[in-house]
Amino acid sequence: MGQSRDAACPRPARAVSWTFRLEVGPQMWDWTMGPPDLQGLRSIRTPRSTEKSRHIPVQAHSVTLDGPIHLESGLEHDLVRELDRDPDVEWIVSQPVRLGLRTSGGRPRTHTPDLLVLRREGAVTIWDVRPLEKQDEKFAEIRGLTASACAEVGWQYRVYGGGSPVRRDNLRWLTAYRRQMPWYPNAKDELLEICREPRATVGAVLDADHGAGHLVSAMWHYAWTGAVVMDLDSPIGRSTPIREHRDAL
Incomplete structure (x- = not known):
């Protein structure tokens, strides 16, 4: 309003x-x-x-x-x-x-x-x-x-005044996953369960996905919404830590 x-x-x-x-x-x-x-x-x-x-x-x-x-x-x-x-x-x-x-x-x-x-x-x-x-x-x-x-x-x-080039590129990547897809809600519980592990990383999600793509794409989507937190000011790789943002759920 x-x-x-x-x-x-x-x-x-x-x-x-x-x-x-x-x-x-x-x-x-x-x-x-x-x-x-x-x-x-x-x-x-x-x-x-x-x-x-x-x-x-x-x-x-x-x-x-x-x-x-x-x-x-x-x-x-x-x-x-x-x-x-x-x-x-x-x-x-x-x-x-x-x-x-x-x-x-x-x-x-x-x-x-x-x-x-x-x-x-x-x-x-x-x-x-x-x-x-x-x-x-x-x-x-x-x-x-x-x-x-x-x-x-x-x-x-x-x-x-602009962010860092790394942050700009990361946001451009996440923007490709901003739209809700039908499989995201079903993948969310499994994804957040991984994020609750003490040393959860992007690599852990990649390994749990087994090539199906549902968890990986859901991870990018919920990173865009903020439900999954990762450092967007640093390059994203397998070792990038991820965690659940409870307030964003």
């Missing part, structure tokens, strides 16, 4: 304007009405690629949305893979708002953050995606202004 319009929400300073795209089109939002219906938001702009583009737009499938999401870069795709695994994430909007900002010196700045994320308890996070090496002084200024604007309306603000 989207955030209620009746939720208490302070009105942002007049120096900041928020323009959302709703069904009727772009609209500068009046925060005295409370927040907009977040699940009714549409991207304020459509990513496009030209000869001089710094990014390559992609259309990714989101399990959270059960449909496509348009992204501006592979790094945004990396973040969506992380968010899609989080069971508390209820909704994601790309290019969610156009902010009209002003610096301390009164200079106007316009900024479109990359993602808006709504969590099940109602918390909202605005995300900017920027590689660490490109988080320069100009971006730092925008980051500070955006963080202040979000704080004024009770929203969180975060910046994603």
Whole structure:
């Protein structure tokens, strides 16, 4: 469910304007009405690629949305893979708002953050995606202004600079197993029984599978959901430890 319009929400300073795209089109939002219906938001702009583009737009499938999401870069795709695994994430909007900002010196700045994320308890996070090496002084200024604007309306603000290449590759692998298959529930009990062993490893699951594939594919699926825990920041091999995550079941 989207955030209620009746939720208490302070009105942002007049120096900041928020323009959302709703069904009727772009609209500068009046925060005295409370927040907009977040699940009714549409991207304020459509990513496009030209000869001089710094990014390559992609259309990714989101399990959270059960449909496509348009992204501006592979790094945004990396973040969506992380968010899609989080069971508390209820909704994601790309290019969610156009902010009209002003610096301390009164200079106007316009900024479109990359993602808006709504969590099940109602918390909202605005995300900017920027590689660490490109988080320069100009971006730092925008980051500070955006963080202040979000704080004024009770929203969180975060910046994603990317994970390690190993983590990115591991998540790409697990993403191939994110959809529930008919044999996963039947394989789950046997898989988790292995995970409860004191020194359980990926190799133990491979050996118990006997080449049938049901346990191995279930292991990857439940590693994606978080029910099976393994270190995604390290290369995965036979000796990789695995365990049951009871809270994720």
